[in-house]
Amino acid sequence: MLIRSDEKADIDTPTGTMRVHLFRPMRAGRFPAVLLFSEIYQVTAPIERLAAMIAGLGYLVAVPEVYHEYEAPGCVLAYDKPGTDRGNDLKYTKPIGQFDSDNIALIDWLRGHDACSGRFGAFGVCLGGHLAFRAALHPAIEATACFYATDLHTGTLGGERADGTLARAAEIRGELMMVWGRHDPHVPYEGRKQIRDALEAAAVALEWHEVDGQHAFLRDGAPRFDAALFLAGMTWTNTLFQRVFIAQS
Template identity: 30%
Template sequence: MTDVKITSKDGSGSFAGYLAKPKSTPAPGIVVIQEIFGVNKVMQDICDWLAGEGYLACCPDLFWRLEPGVQLTDQTEEEWQQAFGYMQRFDVDKGVEDLQATADFLRNQNTCTGKVGSIGYCLGGKLAFMMATRTDADANVSYYGVGLDALLGEAGSIKNPLLLHIASEDEFFPAEGREKVQTELADHPQVTMHVYEGNNHAFAREGGKHYDPEAAETANSRTLAFLKSNLS
């Protein structure tokens, strides 16, 4: 597990990424996309988990243009307010560019097979959807992505498999928007959706307020099966 430097596509600088390597390489790559709390222990643990499952996993610092090295938790109101502040100022289009740069970085490693997917949570769940519509990632997974209804106009650009984990009681994604996503993507040949009834936003965030171990295990098992099917 190490920190790496990734060059931005617009030439404005470089940003850090937390990289976790599997025991056996070459391996498929995974771009792990942060929540609004930065590349904190939760994200690092996810990279380590994926490395343990045989993937080369990298979580890039997407807030580097605002403030490099953000690592907040979800345990205090002050940190929540800081996190919302970063999210409000975050340029999602530049974020997707940085994610593509991370995917390119992984593909160029001799420890990577050349296949690269993404997994995103919360804000990262939205960005994983955008990875599916705007980048060449081979497979993408979105956990409780927010605001996906506003991105449905891009759905025609989804050429590679996309897995959506949707919380039925997501406090940050109103029911009307969630239902629109489910209705409009129901017949999309590249999209698989699972709704987790009775679960709130971030049900898979270990240690979080709405963490549901059973739902998280189900979602993670589905994710691993999806990745194996599409990145092997």
């Protein structure tokens, strides 16, 4: 379906104003909202295209600028060494609780949006995979898709020795899908096993995929992009969201 991709909103959070990029179907209606969390580079062109694809499946997609406390609205970090260094530095600089308060503020704001049905999901890649997992701890989130989530097994998001994310897995009430590339150096086999064991122990409603891919295989235009895995990942995501938001409505 046709979508709108020209909307932005500056919303209040406990730690300042956060810009949110909105993508939604062109037709009138109220749609489940998907919080889409980016890589460390914020809202880049590949992230915009990813958000547009999900919106075209029938969702109001909200992409927050996760480093709003440190960068000006609209800041996009480049896919180069300075951009990577800055993005990695900020994911450890920003306290873990501020990522959570951003999620609460965004959900509360979306509840009042004319195109929001009042139902919520989450989606994320890389850093955003971890942030989507954290969003899944919120009781409003019914379905979450996490692609190659970083720092879950090390517990170092926010620069803390133990960010507590995995330890809180039992708080997840919705369905959770985890997708990994087997050749991802950021999350080796031992890390994936640690995450899987924690989710099994917490009895989370879990869908788990490991593919013969690398880190960031969804990022179109990059050397590690894998079109076949991109299509598979989007199919899994659509199936998850359709099952939760359509079949269970």
